[in-house]
Amino acid sequence: MGLSIQLDATFAALADPTRRAILAKLASGEKSVKELAAPFAMSAPAITKHLKVLQRAGLISQGREAQRRPCRLEAKPLEEAADWIEEYRRFWEQSFDRLDDYLQELQGKQSEGKKRKKHGSKK
């Protein structure tokens, strides 16, 4: 069934803006804890805790390099999350269709020819 402890951990890790920002930083390469902490008005131990959460979710790994503990992104757990969400794409596309219908109807009433933006275009 859909009960996945991995998914629990992944989504919970992503639910915090600080942690998402950390992952975004790591997307541009390995970073030390200090580098990661720099942009935040937050103590170092707070960052360490966030990193622990990300680590338990498997989203980062940490190495050793002198005093530094460089973090690297491990995005693979996101795959399961993406797959889970994907199941619901049909529904949000439907809701776009309903919006389209509505706008179409409006346009019909106004008999106005202004072009509508197309939805659902895969990046």
Add this chain to the structure above:
Amino acid sequence: MGLSIQLDATFAALADPTRRAILAKLASGEKSVKELAAPFAMSAPAITKHLKVLQRAGLISQGREAQRRPCRLEAKPLEEAADWIEEYRRFWEQSFDRLDDYLQELQGKQSEGKKRKKHGSKK
């Protein structure tokens, strides 16, 4: 920037297996609170709370129909979540490639013909 209260709420809502199961149920159509609660060894108020979380995240909406408050799936907020995750696809695909390389290397050394599972196959 990546600081999205909407994303916070969406990921937080998805971090709970009960709530994911509720969304999965709703994928097959509208359901009353009682119907949603049935599979869980949990009190009704607990389910009400979970529904509140989902509602605040915009993932469901509730109507009125006599005593029932039928819930329906509103998957559109998932789009932003999917887009966010998508940014990291490159990384997990890289990690698969690294695994492939590693396994390839192993196979080379062992010169053993056992078939490898292919990754990245969409369900």
Add this chain to the structure above:
DNA sequence: GATTCGATTTACTATTTGGTTAATTAACCA
């Protein structure tokens, strides 16, 4: 009108989360 049914609200509890400061560990540097 009284009762039942579906659902929510209220009040309470235990646990988890996100942060703090202070102390500690471990490696480098002079």
Add this chain to the structure above:
DNA sequence: TGGTTAATTAACCAAATAGTAAATCGAATC
């Protein structure tokens, strides 16, 4: 050796979460 730097651990706190049981609300039914 002594000092600085990077990071973690420990102890603590406030707020949020996830659950409960009991009371309440509103619509339907007898």
